[in-house]
Amino acid sequence: MSELKKFRIINKIEGYSYLILLFIAMPLKYAMGYPVATKIAGMIHGLLFIAFVYQLFEAKSEMQFDTKETVIYFILSLVPFGSFYTDKMLKQKYTAALERVQA
Secondary structure, three states: OOHHHHHHHHHHHHHHHHHHHHHHHHHHHHHHOOOHHHHHHHHHHHHHHHHHHHHHHHHHHHHOOOHHHHHHHHHHHOOOOHHHHHHHHHHHHHHHHHHHHHO
């Protein structure tokens, strides 16, 4: 499996975990008084974010992302729903890479 494909997968999972943390765990903590929700979701999201950053640099090496592109992917990971835009951009790169390999 290519590093770009792995990056796309972890990007999606990390993006969903961020949304769960923001829109489920935080309301449970602050509106309903369940602080354990953010502890669990926060820890899971933190581990996934570390995996995201690692995989970002692995994909950067394989696909030779420039610094600007790498920074954009990182910043989009900090924005809610940003991972979905990242995936759209990565899908185009993945398709182009597959075409180069098959040619």
